[in-house]
Amino acid sequence: MSAIFVDEAIEQLRAGFRGELIDPGSPEYDDARKIYNGMIDRRPALIARCADAGDVIAAVNYARDNGVPLAVRGGGHHGAGLSVVDDGLVIDLSLMKGVRVDPEARTALVMGGSTWGEVDHATHAFGLATPSGIISTTGVGGLTLGGGVGHLTRGFGLALDNLLSADMVLADGSFVTVSEESHPDLFWAIRGGGGNFGVVTAFQFRLHPVHTVYAGPMFWDVAQATEIMRWYRDFLPAQGDELGGFFGFHIVPSTAPFPEEIWGKHVAIVVWTYTGPMEQAEAVFAPIRQQFGTPLLDWVGPIPQPALNSMFDGLYPPGDQWYWKADFFNELTDEAIARNVEFGSNIPTWQSLTHFYPIDGAASRVANDATAWKWRDAKWCQVIVGVSKDPADKELITNWARDYWEAVHPFSAGGAYVNMMMEEGQERVMASYGDNYDRLAEIKAKYDPGNLFHLNQNIRPRA
Numbered sequence: 156m157s158a159i160f161v162d163e164a165i166e167q168l169r170a171g172f173r174g175e176l177i178d179p180g181s182p183e184y185d186d187a188r189k190i191y192n193g194m195i196d197r198r199p200a201l202i203a204r205c206a207d208a209g210d211v212i213a214a215v216n217y218a219r220d221n222g223v224p225l226a227v228r229g230g231g232h233h234g235a236g237l238s239v240v241d242d243g244l245v246i247d248l249s250l251m252k253g254v255r256v257d258p259e260a261r262t263a264l265v266m267g268g269s270t271w272g273e274v275d276h277a278t279h280a281f282g283l284a285t286p287s288g289i290i291s292t293t294g295v296g297g298l299t300l301g302g303g304v305g306h307l308t309r310g311f312g313l314a315l316d317n318l319l320s321a322d323m324v325l326a327d328g329s330f331v332t333v334s335e336e337s338h339p340d341l342f343w344a345i346r347g348g349g350g351n352f353g354v355v356t357a358f359q360f361r362l363h364p365v366h367t368v369y370a371g372p373m374f375w376d377v378a379q380a381t382e383i384m385r386w387y388r389d390f391l392p393a394q395g396d397e398l399g400g401f402f403g404f405h406i407v408p409s410t411a412p413f414p415e416e417i418w419g420k421h422v423a424i425v426v427w428t429y430t431g432p433m434e435q436a437e438a439v440f441a442p443i444r445q446q447f448g449t450p451l452l453d454w455v456g457p458i459p460q461p462a463l464n465s466m467f468d469g470l471y472p473p474g475d476q477w478y479w480k481a482d483f484f485n486e487l488t489d490e491a492i493a494r495n496v497e498f499g500s501n502i503p504t505w506q507s508l509t510h511f512y513p514i515d516g517a518a519s520r521v522a523n524d525a526t527a528w529k530w531r532d533a534k535w536c537q538v539i540v541g542v543s544k545d546p547a548d549k550e551l552i553t554n555w556a557r558d559y560w561e562a563v564h565p566f567s568a569g570g571a572y573v574n575m576m577m578e579e580g581q582e583r584v585m586a587s588y589g590d591n592y593d594r595l596a597e598i599k600a601k602y603d604p605g606n607l608f609h610l611n612q613n614i615r616p617r618a
């Protein structure tokens with residue numbers, strides 16, 4: 156491809172573009188190329204901040220016709236930095252925000268560059284919510300297309316289980332709305348298949364009557380971790396869908412509002428979410444509160460759903476160093492718990508963590524092949540995350556996460572979660588999809604035979 160042709164093509168793109176085109180000469184370039192994970196430092200040739208689907212179509216056509224490597228950025232939160240590419244084009248959806256709630260139909264139309272905090276705010280006004288994750292700055296795009304496990308998963312399924320339709324720009328530049336009725340193969344594939352199939356410019360979600368929940372974190376001394384984790388393993392799966400809660404290991408941040416006497420302490424935690432009748436909540440939690448004596452910290456109580464979803468945002472601002480690995484577990488044996496307690500009690504930095512997100516309840520009542528996301532039989536999704544503000548800790552947090560993962564992986568169900576892994580090779584991508592991979596590869600060959608959308612956990616088009 157001659158440089159002159161590419162220059163001419165850029166001028167053509169610029170002439171019809173309504174959003175912002177940012178190149179290395181633009182004053183905002185260095186800010187625009189930053190993503191959430193401070194470990195990632197890439198220099199795209201052009202960042203196309205699209206204003207609408209028309210801009211997205213123009214940018215997709217430009218990348219395809221000129222052989223330019225293409226990345227698509229939703230909220231920019233993927234740990235592996237999949238939303239930014241060296242010497243290529245980034246389609247940045249961050250200007251494409253907006254949420255329209257239909258309170259009668261209980262649906263929300265969400266623009267492709269929105270974050271979950273924006274969705275929560277808009278739906279909460281109507282006493283409604285849809286499942287997402289546990290941090291509100293995360294992008295709707297990547298989280299939904301890859302799965303979406305969080306506070307409301309036991310009650311209402313994964314984020315993608317609540318997707319009703321999506322507007323998409325495909326690799327050939329065409330625009331389609333996909334749903335169970337329209338392009339059902341593509342609708343099946345995008346529910347788990349990540350950004351492999353096109354750029355989603357708008358999502359339509361089902362909403363649920365969730366307003367104030369009874370929720371929040373409970374901390375215990377890590378010395379009690381074995382008995383708490385064993386109890387949690389047996390207790391939660393026996394509860395109804397209205398009770399959720401993820402287990403984790405943390406270090407208490409040395410800052411307000413945490414009580415000073417527990418700053419820096421290693422703790423085992425559960426962050427609970429109860430969506431049942433508020434008047435029954437105290438009774439539900441009374442035995443939990445007595446189970447192991449008074450917890451070190453008990454912030455469980457009535458809280459608006461958006462406040463729960465953004466409760467930890469301040470502890471995890473953009474720009475920190477992140478390295479993560481994940482697995483699914485069908486069961487947590489005593490031996491697996493012992494390995495977790497060993498590594499979980501030795502977290503290297505105060506922001507590092509491991510969490511076990513429950514994926515039973517509503518998420519488990521969907522067939523493994525009903526969407527591309529196949530881990531419906533598993534009970535837990537574990538993520539191990541090394542985080543630090545200090546780039547000098549890169550090796551420390553990476554090695555801890557890798558060693559921890561090596562120690563517990565033999566107990567796992569064998570698969571990976573595309574939203575919580577680095578670039579770990581094709582074998583891990585295939586493990587994420589298991590039996591669903593072949594069908595995904597066929598659909599990829601139909602809609603993106605040239606693999607234009609390859610900066611993701613990549614599904615290769617079937618030859």
Ligand SMILES: Cc1cc2nc3c(=O)[nH]c(=O)nc-3n(C[C@H](O)[C@H](O)[C@H](O)COP(=O)(O)OP(=O)(O)OC[C@H]3O[C@@H](n4cnc5c(N)ncnc54)[C@H](O)[C@@H]3O)c2cc1C
Nearest residue numbers: 229230231232233288289294296297298303304350355611
């Ligand atoms: C602080 C933090 C908290 C998290 N918490 C949770 C959690 O509770 N539960 C959970 O399941 N996950 C969680 N995650 C993981 C999260 O799901 C992934 O990082 C996800 O990729 C984020 O989506 P994004 O749009 O911000 O990412 P990006 O990095 O922008 O995109 C990730 C991938 O999705 C593609 N993509 C994004 N938007 C679109 C779109 N509109 N159309 C087509 N492709 C698109 C990108 O091309 C890229 O391949 C968390 C991540 C972080 C950093």
